[in-house]
Amino acid sequence: MAPRTAKTASEQIDDIEAQIAKLQQRKKEVLKKQSERVAKLVMESGLADLDIDEAELSKALKDVAARFQNPATPQAHTPAPQN
Template sequence: MARKKNVQKIHDEITRLQQELESVRQAEAERLGSLAVKAGLSDIDVSDKELLAALKEVAARFQSESASA
């Protein structure tokens, strides 16, 4: 019986962490969305595919800068 409690506790912790992760992702999405609007990205006519590619380039730029720091 004790093992079942351990499995349930782990399952509960996984569920809690998944919920926490979703909450953090949502908050980051709102923050980044707000910044994108302030930067004027909502006013340009560009496909999602093109915008995603450009944002990946920006992310790569900052990732390489932080890696070399």
């Protein structure tokens, strides 16, 4: 009898589920690292010590994010044209 080369549907599903589990774990690690980075910045900036309503702080942070995502003016570091 020749050796079997193709995986069964059940084996393929098991492989896919293992890949999904690895990706979910990786996603969890990335989110944790991102959360730790933001928490560190919040602590260093003093935001954690301010007595601000969460909704107000959230709006202010969204405003800051928008400022960096959609700059209204050209970047200051753009080199001037050379003649």
